[in-house]
Amino acid sequence: MNNPHHLNPTSLKSRFTTRFLRALTKIRAQKPISSSSPTEIFRRYRRIKVAADKSMAYSVRSRRIWSRAMLWKLRSRSYRRQDPCSGRRSGKTNQAIMKKSSNGNITRRREDGVGFVEEADELRQLVPGGETMNLCNLLDETAHYIKCLTTQVQVMKKIADFYSF
Amino acid sequence: MNTALPEMLQCSDLTVLERQRARLKWQEEQFQQQQQQSYFSELSCGVFSSQTNHVQGFQGGFMGGASGDSVLSDMVMARQVKPDPGLESPWPELGKVDMAAMGFGPCGYGNGPSFDMNHAISRTSSCPPAVAATKAVEVKGTSEKMASAVGKESFKKRKAEKLQNSKVVAEDDSKRIKACEDEGEESKITGPNTNKSSNNKKEASGDASKENSKVSEVQKPDFIHVRARRGQATDSHSLAERVRREKISERMKYLQDLVPGCNKITGKAGMLDEIINYVQSLQRQVEFLSMKLATVNPRLDFNIDNLYAKEVFSSCTTNFPTLGMAPEMVNPPYLQFNPIQQVVPCGGVEMGINSPDMTLRRTISAPVSIPDASFLDSSCLTMHQCSAMQQIQPTATWDVELQNLYNVAFDQGRSTPPFPSQPFAGAIGASDLKEI
Numbered sequence: 121m122n123n124p125h126h127l128n129p130t131s132l133k134s135r136f137t138t139r140f141l142r143a144l145t146k147i148r149a150q151k152p153i154s155s156s157s158p159t160e161i162f163r164r165y166r167r168i169k170v171a172a173d174k175s176m177a178y179s180v181r182s183r184r185i186w187s188r189a190m191l192w193k194l195r196s197r198s199y200r201r202q203d204p205c206s207g208r209r210s211g212k213t214n215q216a217i218m219k220k221s222s223n224g225n226i227t228r229r230r231e232d233g234v235g236f237v238e239e240a241d242e243l244r245q246l247v248p249g250g251e252t253m254n255l256c257n258l259l260d261e262t263a264h265y266i267k268c269l270t271t272q273v274q275v276m277k278k279i280a281d282f283y284s285f
Numbered sequence: 286m287n288t289a290l291p292e293m294l295q296c297s298d299l300t301v302l303e304r305q306r307a308r309l310k311w312q313e314e315q316f317q318q319q320q321q322q323s324y325f326s327e328l329s330c331g332v333f334s335s336q337t338n339h340v341q342g343f344q345g346g347f348m349g350g351a352s353g354d355s356v357l358s359d360m361v362m363a364r365q366v367k368p369d370p371g372l373e374s375p376w377p378e379l380g381k382v383d384m385a386a387m388g389f390g391p392c393g394y395g396n397g398p399s400f401d402m403n404h405a406i407s408r409t410s411s412c413p414p415a416v417a418a419t420k421a422v423e424v425k426g427t428s429e430k431m432a433s434a435v436g437k438e439s440f441k442k443r444k445a446e447k448l449q450n451s452k453v454v455a456e457d458d459s460k461r462i463k464a465c466e467d468e469g470e471e472s473k474i475t476g477p478n479t480n481k482s483s484n485n486k487k488e489a490s491g492d493a494s495k496e497n498s499k500v501s502e503v504q505k506p507d508f509i510h511v512r513a514r515r516g517q518a519t520d521s522h523s524l525a526e527r528v529r530r531e532k533i534s535e536r537m538k539y540l541q542d543l544v545p546g547c548n549k550i551t552g553k554a555g556m557l558d559e560i561i562n563y564v565q566s567l568q569r570q571v572e573f574l575s576m577k578l579a580t581v582n583p584r585l586d587f588n589i590d591n592l593y594a595k596e597v598f599s600s601c602t603t604n605f606p607t608l609g610m611a612p613e614m615v616n617p618p619y620l621q622f623n624p625i626q627q628v629v630p631c632g633g634v635e636m637g638i639n640s641p642d643m644t645l646r647r648t649i650s651a652p653v654s655i656p657d658a659s660f661l662d663s664s665c666l667t668m669h670q671c672s673a674m675q676q677i678q679p680t681a682t683w684d685v686e687l688q689n690l691y692n693v694a695f696d697q698g699r700s701t702p703p704f705p706s707q708p709f710a711g712a713i714g715a716s717d718l719k720e721i
Contacts, residue, residue: 164579165576169571169576243560243564259533260536262564266540267543269568273570280581
């Protein structure tokens, strides 16, 4: 049994929890829960998912490549939503830049001499921002990403359990 | 005489102590030559009557003045900077005397060697510890000048380093000062090692400034030096390749620990597949949970304030059934009218928290209440809350009380169905939402 007194308020888990709960509160405040049409639920689901990813990315700040990539993705998506014209422009330029760099790397076919090209590519697609990493960094980022994902799952599970038993 | 000592010093067969004694004797002779016998005899009496530690400390005092090397001046400074920590339990009284000595040093004498004599003398004489740290600072400045002003001895650098080495060994402040640390380590090694290795180390260390840079170099290498292993290609490309491969395998091992069930798989490709599957499953889990959260009907509000008021969790997984009491507790009129004592236990039952008092006060103040976060990990508490929490009963007590109160509550028939009906939830939800 954990000793509840030994808390780390600056841990990833606590940071994520705080942010995520705030986001959840906002989402619930926007619409009453009583309406349970599928579209509503689906919309809320999307928002919650985005909120989860966003709170996780913000909890990690820019310390990791994957968090930076995720933040960039979220921001560009929100810009696109708010102002389609400017969003498109900025999105395009940013995407162009990203693709350029990633293409530059990919055209080299990433033959790192280690021979895990297919799996590595698949992993790259899973981890946000993975296209621009070499295998070494990719493994690093994957480890941290896995750690953050497990934290996310734990917290969300607990929240869901609390509210839905 | 002058040449005998260095040779003796270079012989690492001598133990450190023997070297100390030899040096001391040599110093004796040196100072006798300078016609300060009166002081010295007093000093020697004082020193030799004390423990060996003191002898070594005394050595340090001599070292400071005897050499004009910048190395030793640094050492002197270092010693002066931290005389107290440097002089540890073996000779606690010397610490104070040392400070006194430093204070008294410049007062009476202006010469380098004589300064050191005074330094040494004050150690043995009983000086009122009137000197403050300021004095030590003054002394530091003056000693610096003196050290440089002292006539250059015929020491070679290596000798100076060795002296310094033993001085460091003699003193216990080797741990405090990095350069000393480096030297200290070296000196420890000189015992078991052969002459060559010790000499090599001493050569490598060089000056004090160089030592510092060496220490820093050791700690922060600019390059990662890789040695080609036996029977392997030695060109730079393959070396770099090998380094990369080692890094990758190291990371794969770390990932193996992270991903459950990866121990059985040995191939790297299989491992990567496992990792990919695991990441995919985690992402799917997040999606599923967010869908669940979207559909769940919050009986309770996600009030952040209450979030901070609670702890719970893993200790209270068994108490989840008691959470059914929560909505009932949330009922504002119920809270307002019930005396705190009555509500407190219920609050405790409800959450299994350590601080039901706090919880309830908060709930009463903010009717939107419910410790939503109660289920959350204790990690969501802020620092300030943590300190508050710690004042309250330990969890163990609460668990027991919890169970008791839960039973009591149910016995009294106060329990509504543990899973509140929709209207109740709707009412609470609506009121809560408005409160936000």
